[in-house]
Amino acid sequence: MADLEELYREIILDHYRSPRNRGELTGEAALRAEGFNPLCGDEILVTLHVDDGTVTDIKISGQGCSISQSSASLMSAAVKGKPVAEVRKTIETFKTLMTVHEAQLEDAGDAPEPEPVDLRTLGELAALQGVVKFPMRIKCATLGWNTLAQALDDASL
Amino acid sequence: MADLEELYREIILDHYRSPRNRGELTGEAALRAEGFNPLCGDEILVTLHVDDGTVTDIKISGQGCSISQSSASLMSAAVKGKPVAEVRKTIETFKTLMTVHEAQLEDAGDAPEPEPVDLRTLGELAALQGVVKFPMRIKCATLGWNTLAQALDDASL
Amino acid sequence: MTDTSPLDVTAVRRDFPLLSRESHGRRISYLDTAASSLPPHAVVEAMDHYYETTHANVHRGVYETAEEATRLFESARTTIGRFLGAPDPAREIVFTRNTTESINLLARTWGEQHLGEDDAVVLTLMEHHANIVPWQMLAERTGVELRFLGLDDQLRLDLSNLDELLDGAKLLSVTAMSNVLGTVNAIGPLAAAAHAAGALIHVDGAQAALHLPHDVAALDIDFLSLSGHKMLGPTGIGVLWGRAELLADLPPFLGGGGMILDVRTDRFIPADAPQRFEAGTPPIAEAVGLAEAVRYISGLGVETIHAHESMLTTYALDRLEAAFGDGITIYGPPAGPDRGGVISFELGDVHAHDIAQILDSVGVCVRPGHHCAKPLMRHLGVQAAARASFGPYSGHDDVDALVAGLQQATTVFL
Amino acid sequence: MTDTSPLDVTAVRRDFPLLSRESHGRRISYLDTAASSLPPHAVVEAMDHYYETTHANVHRGVYETAEEATRLFESARTTIGRFLGAPDPAREIVFTRNTTESINLLARTWGEQHLGEDDAVVLTLMEHHANIVPWQMLAERTGVELRFLGLDDQLRLDLSNLDELLDGAKLLSVTAMSNVLGTVNAIGPLAAAAHAAGALIHVDGAQAALHLPHDVAALDIDFLSLSGHKMLGPTGIGVLWGRAELLADLPPFLGGGGMILDVRTDRFIPADAPQRFEAGTPPIAEAVGLAEAVRYISGLGVETIHAHESMLTTYALDRLEAAFGDGITIYGPPAGPDRGGVISFELGDVHAHDIAQILDSVGVCVRPGHHCAKPLMRHLGVQAAARASFGPYSGHDDVDALVAGLQQATTVFL
Numbered sequence A, B: 001m002a003d004l005e006e007l008y009r010e011i012i013l014d015h016y017r018s019p020r021n022r023g024e025l026t027g028e029a030a031l032r033a034e035g036f037n038p039l040c041g042d043e044i045l046v047t048l049h050v051d052d053g054t055v056t057d058i059k060i061s062g063q064g065c066s067i068s069q070s071s072a073s074l075m076s077a078a079v080k081g082k083p084v085a086e087v088r089k090t091i092e093t094f095k096t097l098m099t100v101h102e103a104q105l106e107d108a109g110d111a112p113e114p115e116p117v118d119l120r121t122l123g124e125l126a127a128l129q130g131v132v133k134f135p136m137r138i139k140c141a142t143l144g145w146n147t148l149a150q151a152l153d154d155a156s157l
Numbered sequence C, D: 001m002t003d004t005s006p007l008d009v010t011a012v013r014r015d016f017p018l019l020s021r022e023s024h025g026r027r028i029s030y031l032d033t034a035a036s037s038l039p040p041h042a043v044v045e046a047m048d049h050y051y052e053t054t055h056a057n058v059h060r061g062v063y064e065t066a067e068e069a070t071r072l073f074e075s076a077r078t079t080i081g082r083f084l085g086a087p088d089p090a091r092e093i094v095f096t097r098n099t100t101e102s103i104n105l106l107a108r109t110w111g112e113q114h115l116g117e118d119d120a121v122v123l124t125l126m127e128h129h130a131n132i133v134p135w136q137m138l139a140e141r142t143g144v145e146l147r148f149l150g151l152d153d154q155l156r157l158d159l160s161n162l163d164e165l166l167d168g169a170k171l172l173s174v175t176a177m178s179n180v181l182g183t184v185n186a187i188g189p190l191a192a193a194a195h196a197a198g199a200l201i202h203v204d205g206a207q208a209a210l211h212l213p214h215d216v217a218a219l220d221i222d223f224l225s226l227s228g229h230k231m232l233g234p235t236g237i238g239v240l241w242g243r244a245e246l247l248a249d250l251p252p253f254l255g256g257g258g259m260i261l262d263v264r265t266d267r268f269i270p271a272d273a274p275q276r277f278e279a280g281t282p283p284i285a286e287a288v289g290l291a292e293a294v295r296y297i298s299g300l301g302v303e304t305i306h307a308h309e310s311m312l313t314t315y316a317l318d319r320l321e322a323a324f325g326d327g328i329t330i331y332g333p334p335a336g337p338d339r340g341g342v343i344s345f346e347l348g349d350v351h352a353h354d355i356a357q358i359l360d361s362v363g364v365c366v367r368p369g370h371h372c373a374k375p376l377m378r379h380l381g382v383q384a385a386a387r388a389s390f391g392p393y394s395g396h397d398d399v400d401a402l403v404a405g406l407q408q409a410t411t412v413f414l
């Protein structure tokens, strides 16, 4: 149960109940990407505006569990207003935090350990670290992030 | 080893070493059928003449183990000169002898037992009864017989 | 409160070693039988015994263990065929990997032979992906039309336009029981309707095999697919049953050893059914295990299992209703003889994934997601549902643990 | 006389329970490893442990046993991939039923995508039916031409016209070791020749997996097929390894659950490799067992196994020669590093079937027949041969029992 409380921290439940930046940006200028978690059916749509190398607006829609929804909500708050380069870095940092443990899922364990992540650089996002104890939920937590990366990739940003 | 001696009786080895009615009947009038044992690669060609409802001649060719060869040789000796109706009966009798045990191979054993065969009606063929203790060899023993039946069937005899 | 069951669940559980393990310090409540059932010890032991005393490749050896292995393998065919009421098991039971492969085999052989642009296959909206995607792949290749029978508002098949859909169809392919709704379909009448329309019927028996009596001859069906791991058997084996005269006419599926009469560099001659469809070394130990599973099921009695699970389903539906009222949405027909032991639900705003996670922490195993039935989920308008499903080893205490765990979930997400 | 082996056969045998059984009152001499190897106790135990503590369907459950089952299943992929030297096991190892299915998968996906009337596939005269019939079935559908590399008089591949055959070919599909001749093919140079001609190379590794070191990256091959039951693992599982970028481009093989991203009534979207090729519930326990088999093999060391079997092969060839001289015809290259532990022979006029039967009566297990290599048998001009084949548990005493049994066979058929 202690692990479970780590997973469902108050901040996560808060972002789940009241997701930030909910909705969809339309119009030509909006970048967009859709993400899927085939295992549980979670779907996400990330739309954003990038002006002058900065993410000026971002909206999230779709359906999913508390982890995928709150992670996307936390992500939107973390990247809004940030330069793309910094966003890219945050994505990498977050994914590293998760991948360490994803690797453990697929592996007998003798792969080289990735660099540990300094949690302080993550701010509120650090609340998601409880997820790593639940390997099956990691794909929930990374869904929004992978989708954002996809949107940036598609626009060659 | 006792079972093995039952299998390789002298009469069987004799028919294997010196097969009777070896060869092939050619010409329009000859009935023919080819048989195959896909498990071990045995091949047999049965050709025969039927005149006035009687098997006037029969020849066997092909390759195979001592059981398939001697069984075909014994068969040729048993049916040559016999009326088709009687040949059909001999085929049935022989196959019943073998099927009892073939059924055991495929079965947990609660199928109804077929009628026992009176070995005295089989003459020299009774030498093949040792085969029934070796279920994997039954298909060897019946190969020639099934092929003969096929030739008769094809000619609607 | 706990109606007397025809099964002595405590005794049954002793046969299932996994049930004596703990999970997060709790007794495990395994409520995921619809995904995969647990194997009783006897099944595992039958396979061990095979591996440790008898293992050899089948069909071609004359030495003692190879003969025994062949006999065990072929008698597994007979045992399973008899269990299904197959008239001629030795010619009608094809071993595959799972239900999915069985259906692909059917689509690739019978389907490619018989279905073209002007033909149609009738499926239903409650099918598992295993009974949809192989037909979609066939449709891509041959242009055959796929039609879907809908559902009524109690989530049973809506038969009102069945005859219309069957008009011009060559096959009706339908599940005997929904793995999401628990709906049990009346196969006999469906078979009669299909045949009256000149179509054949294939039954996806994956979900029903453990829980419902089957008799392919009495039901008068043409093909049936099963998975070992959903009927107390091992993984790695499935069955396609087909009427002997139908199988006899089908082209081969996969090519290789065991399915041929002869091979030359420029051609091959296929063997007869069922060997024609079993290319390569078959799942031998798995066949031995599945035969043992079938014996175990017959020992308990499929009718008894069904009665037990029906009672448990009624109990669970009542308790969930009493505990959560309007807060819970349960997808499936009301309790009754055509309601199998599968309960899919949504609980207020708590996502299925979170429900399953919280239940896990108290040892209760349920499955969240789309359950490989996305067309059905779209029809229901749900993205993911939590599903609890029963087996002969499930008891009232498992239902109680489920309800208690769900109560806890609602407090976390209050 | 008995050269010292790098393996302690007595100790190895203790790991194989079947070897302690008797057959017809004799110690069993299992000389049929080329058909199917025996599983060590550790493999059976790993599967038992899985079934009795962990079993659950993979990939979709969040409860503890389902997570553990998924981890075991996916780590089996990694373990097996590493054993093969695969650069990216998680994306490159596809679980199938057996080698036969692996090759059919390749022919159905890559083959249908890339091979048409103007293309050719190069096979060899020593291929198993598993590496012939799937290509013949493909040729029937697409018109692709099949070419066969011949053999030299020592029954090695005749490479003199390799470049000619490869000209215009898109694939060379060749066995790493013949299951009849014991010939070990030099895969590295074949891969280089294929690539130089613009073709890909698929290696049938069924026969070699237990006996020869594999390193797909070092050999620079494109696809590799294996069977669990020929490498001390369970029945019901095989592997197709393919380079990640090649697998990524292939269309799906079978349709169903687990291989999709989304399904609607009118279309589906396939998942990525390797899941795209694993429709339905996979052989989970079997993957766990195969990973354990691979650990067992690595524990002994493939090189060590190879050295042991080489020594035994030399011993057997010498003894057979000494005992029967011109009376025996042995098919295969002379003893040496490119001669694996498979000895097929004819003994005077005694048919292979009778040889095997007589050997059985003294506890010696050999296999008679065409060994699913009819084109090779036609080339050799033999209808059936007896075959003795070795594993890490085979010893000099097995060879001695073989020779003694054969002596007896000659007296029965004098």
Ligand SMILES: Cc1ncc(COP(=O)(O)O)c(C=O)c1O
Pocket (backbone or CB within 6 Å): C257, C279, C280, C281, D034, D035, D098, D099, D100, D101, D128, D130, D131, D175, D177, D178, D179, D204, D206, D207, D227, D372
């Ligand atoms: C060289 C070779 N390839 C393929 C196979 C087929 O293996 P499986 O029957 O496991 O598919 C065999 C097994 O006999 C073999 O020896």
Ligand SMILES: Cc1ncc(COP(=O)(O)O)c(C=O)c1O
Pocket (backbone or CB within 6 Å): C034, C035, C098, C099, C100, C101, C128, C130, C131, C175, C177, C178, C179, C204, C206, C207, C227, C372, D257, D279, D280, D281
């Ligand atoms: C109704 C139904 N059909 C088919 C399947 C597929 O079974 P398998 O994955 O064993 O092929 C399932 C299993 O989830 C099912 O419930």
